[in-house]
Amino acid sequence: MTDRKFANTLARGLSVLRAFRISDDGLSHSQIVERTGLSPATITRLTYTLKELGYLSQNGNLLRLGPAALALAxxxxxxxxxxxxxxxxxxxxxxxxxxxxxxxxxxxxxMTLVRTWRPRNASSIWLETGNRVPMSRSSTGQAFLAALNAERFQALDPDAELHAQREEAQQQLAARGFVFVQGEARYSKTVNAVSRPFYASDLGEPVVFGCGATPEELTDNRILTEVGPMLRNAMQDLENKTGGPRALDQLRA
Known part of the structure; x- marks a missing residue:
């Protein structure tokens, strides 16, 4: 990043904290190097500092999130x-x-999953809190892109493909009230999902709610006729309860 206001050391330290997943039972230095793409020497300095500040703890060769990170969360x-x-x-x-x-x-x-609600009596659910999905070619990412204003979107330094995906997502949101990526355009062949942005004034930018399952359990037709409308209605009720702006109102703004 070339912006003079951007603190690269802080960004690298935060990338170490983001390397951890809910399913991890601790990470070694080499695993953190692999997940962050930073050099071993840099990881050594950063993890030492984060341990001193309480954001990491160490047991043997494994590092875990520390009490300061838990308090912040x-x-x-x-x-x-x-x-x-x-x-x-x-x-x-x-x-x-x-x-x-x-x-x-x-x-x-x-896009990182920060909360999940699992259905009762479900056979298999593949995603958990802490999992990431790409912003490009995922319904979650495209719903987020649809909700961004022009200034925030340009800050992502988008290419032509991301511009096209955002436009498509905005059209879907305006027409149906939800967003999903169909067929070969999906980033994953094992996941099908439908999403809708929510304007969280507490957080300063949109978050995304969605429903997902395997393509066999959640077909495109089921998204269009059943699950998508259910998600849209649930999110409209939440918008009414919180008094926040509706997704469609923001698109027209």
Whole structure:
């Protein structure tokens, strides 16, 4: 990054914290190097500093998120007041649709799952909190792109393909009230999902709610006729409860 205001050392330190997944039972230095793409010497300096500050802890050769990181996550979650209102309806949506309902936030040029609601009696659900999906060619990412204003979108330094994906997502959102990527355009052949952005004033930028399952369980037709409308209605109810702007109102702004 060439912006003089951008603190590269801070960005690298945060990339270390983002390397951890909920399924990890600790990470070695070499695993952090692999996940961040930073040099071993840089990782040694950063992890030492983060340990001293309490953001990492170490047991033997494995590093884990420390108490300072847990405290920060707790504060962030408590400040997102809309989550209290979302929990019940999203669990009901998961049970009714028999899909994994998720909430994702932007993480660089990816979307990270920060909350999931699993349906009761589900056979297999493949995603969990901490998983990332690409912004490009995922319904989650494209719903986020559709919700961004022009200035924030340009800050992503988008190429022509991302411009086209954003335009397509905005058209879907205006026409149907939800966004999904069909067929060969999907980034993954094992996941099918439908998404809708939510304007979270607490967080300063949109988050995305979605429903996902395997393509066999969640076909494109089922998205269009059943699950997509269910997600749209649930999100409209949440917008009414929180008093926040509707997705379509923001598109017209």
């Amino acid at each position: 707790s504060v962030a979650q408590m400040s997102a007041s809309f989550l209290d209102l979302a929990n019940g309806p999203m669990q009901e949506l998961a049970n009714t649709s028999q899909t994994l309902v998720l909430m994702a936030v932007r993480d660089g040029h990816s």
